[in-house]
Amino acid sequence: MPGFAVVDLETTGFSPRLGDRVAEVAVVLVDAAGQVEDEWSTLVNPERDLGPQHVHGIAAADVALAPTFDRVAPALLRLLAGRVLVAHNAAFDTRFLRAEIGRAGIAAAIDPVACLCTQQLASRYLTGSRALAACCAAVGVVHDGVHSALGDARATAGLLGYYLDVAADDECWDVARAAADGVRWSLPAALPGVEPVLRGASRAHGHWLAGLDEAPGARAGAAPARTERPDVDTATYLRLLDAALLDRYVSHSERAALLAEARRAGLDRATVESVHRDYLTALARAELDALDGATSAGDRDDGGSVRDDPALHEVAGQLGLDADDVAGAVEAALGARLAAELAVAPRPAFVLADGDEVVLTGSMSRTREAWERDVRAAGLSPWPYVTRRSRLVVAADPDSLSTKARTARRYGIPVVTETAFAALLAARGEPASGRTSGTGVRRWAS
DSSP, X not given: OOOEEEEEEEESSSOGGGTXXXXXXXXXXXXXXXXXXXXXXXXXXXXXXXXXHHHHOOOHHHHTTSOOHHHHHHHHHHHHTTSEEEETTHHHHHHHHHHHHHHTXXXXXXXXXXXXXXXXXXXXXXXXOOSHHHHHHHHTOOOOSTTSHHXXXXXXXXXXXXXXXXXXXOHHHHHHHHHHHTOOOOOOXXXXXXXXXXXXXXXXXXXXXXXXXXXXXXXXXOOOOOOOOOSOOOHHHHHHHHHXXXXXXXXXXXXXXXXXXXXXXXXXXXXXXXXXXXHHHHHHHHHHHHHHHTSOGGGOOOSHHHHTOXXXXXXXXXXXXXXXXXXXXXXXXXXXXXXXXXXXXXXBOXXXXXXXXXXXXXXXXXXXXXXXXXXXXXXXXXXXXXXXXXXXXXXXXXXXXXXXXXXXXXXXXXXXXXXXXXXXXXXXXXXXXXXXXXXXXXXGOO
16 A cells, blocks of 8 residues: 655745745655654755745755755655655645756656645644644644754654544545556666765865865874975965955855865965964954054053954864964964064955945845845945946855856855945945955954
């Protein structure tokens, strides 16, 4: 007797006709008696902006590692084949499945008779709201992981089990099973090497510097010594690093660009870490200079406030460095006040000028209209799409896969967070002279 395949999707929006895509899919396999047999889930790269991330909580850095739908479709359809497809609001899920399966060029029609909707069935077996959370609460089904595909699929499977217990003789089960038993799909072969990617995958990969080769003869696990760097050109790497740290976050695409440049320039991990330490020293020096400019000569900062600056520690973490490296950077910067030149000199701050074009992308924490009002009030120009003239792209997620973000990266235009952009707008009232980048801590002031 056919069992059930309980499906849930997280999507970038509400309509595949408007270009929305699947970003996560989960299947819980349930036998004819309502007992869970197995489960499967994966993130899906939607090849576009993720939409309301504040709802589904999916990070662009994670889906960047995930397979596209056409690559997971063979495995997914094998789980669905010969089973009744069940979903809460099945019309929504099957609409997206049909669109994605069609886009993948697979001939696998989903028969609506072989589908059941636990939301519709709630009107037969329950009273009150038909929302998934309310239905689960009414019958005592645990609903963890709300708005994750697997969490919602598990909850829906629990709800299905309750329905089967209280209405085992309802003819809807037999009708759907008969339809599912008659479905025959000619499925493509499963693709080798396509593994599910789960939430948090980007964090599980360790620090991004792990993608670089160790220096010849380096001892595994040993802390790199502060040695003189080989005579290599690091200017392009530093330029990319400076742009990446405009918002204190090195996004997935920025990491890829930095790693590619390091390999092109022949930089091993020890060399890159040495560059990062010098860069951190430049940041500490920029902050000390800013503090010196605000105090009298007799009250010069002894480095304590800079050493404890959360922004400096945040950047250190992005660079693969720790608190000891921050302390070392501050000491080196204090010494450079009197003597030696810094190995990495602070560069001019990133400054927005009157009329600069700013592009917004993604489902942001504020309305698009509110941001555009602020952009205009600052003397800047909100622009609907990215051109080579664009000065900045502001994204809900700096790892955004939107067309705007991808175009900006191709043109070398910075993509920053809303928080970083708000700081840049606040800095518009400051005189440009005296502000330094090095991704200058001052320019991050919140």
